[in-house]
Amino acid sequence: MRFLKSFQYAFRGIVYCINNERNMRIHTVAALYVFAFSFFFHLSRTGYAALFLTFAIVWIAELFNTVAEELSDMVAASFNPVVRIIKDMASGAVLVAAIFAVCVGICLFWHPAVFWSICLFFAGHLALLALLAAVTVASFYFAVLGPLGIRDKVRRIRKRKEEVP
Numbered sequence: 001m002r003f004l005k006s007f008q009y010a011f012r013g014i015v016y017c018i019n020n021e022r023n024m025r026i027h028t029v030a031a032l033y034v035f036a037f038s039f040f041f042h043l044s045r046t047g048y049a050a051l052f053l054t055f056a057i058v059w060i061a062e063l064f065n066t067v068a069e070e071l072s073d074m075v076a077a078s079f080n081p082v083v084r085i086i087k088d089m090a091s092g093a094v095l096v097a098a099i100f101a102v103c104v105g106i107c108l109f110w111h112p113a114v115f116w117s118i119c120l121f122f123a124g125h126l127a128l129l130a131l132l133a134a135v136t137v138a139s140f141y142f143a144v145l146g147p148l149g150i151r152d153k154v155r156r157i158r159k160r161k162e163e164v165p
Contacts, residue, residue, distance in 0.1 A: 017066045018147070023094065024062045025143045031055045033139075034105065040118050047108050054104045061097040065090040 017024045038051060068090035072083040122129040141150060 013063070017063055020146070020148075021062065021066050022143065022146065024059070024066070025146055027058050027062055027098070029139045029143050031058070034109075037118065038109075040121070041109055041111060041114055043108060050104055051108060054101045058094070058097045058101050061094040065094045 018028060034051070035055075038048070041047075043051065068086055072080075072086050076083045122132065145153060
């Protein structure tokens with residue numbers, strides 16, 4: 001039973017990070033788009049392994065950055081130059097991971113002919129293009145507002161509708 005509880009605690013930490021860290025949501029949305037479009041590139045198993053490891057490294061860096069920020073905020077209620085350095089180093093780790101993720105992406109996906117075939121695919125499937133546009137708008141709201149922000153916005157809209165006679 002403790003083993004299953006450890007998964008619950010781990011997922012709770014991941015959900016906390018997604019709910020409270022905009023950059024984690026940006027990384028998550030980017031990873032989902034990269035994965036979805038990766039099928040156009042017919043990656044090998046090794047290519048997908050590199051891709052998944054890259055996703056994991058960026059997410060892990062973002063999780064540890066959140067840990068550093070939360071612990072630093074707990075320890076120092078006011079400005080502290082050491083806390084600033086700790087936070088800067090943690091966010092620097094995320095930046096390094098993200099830069100190298102882009103490099104991996106360039107290595108795996110730099111095939112201009114495939115980009116053209118993706119354009120032609122969506123030009124021939126306008127319904128899918130509309131779906132992609134809708135998902136992109138939803139992804140933008142998710143990244144900017146987060147699940148809790150979206151929930152609160154929906155509640156405010158519902159409340160306004162109930163107030164209007």
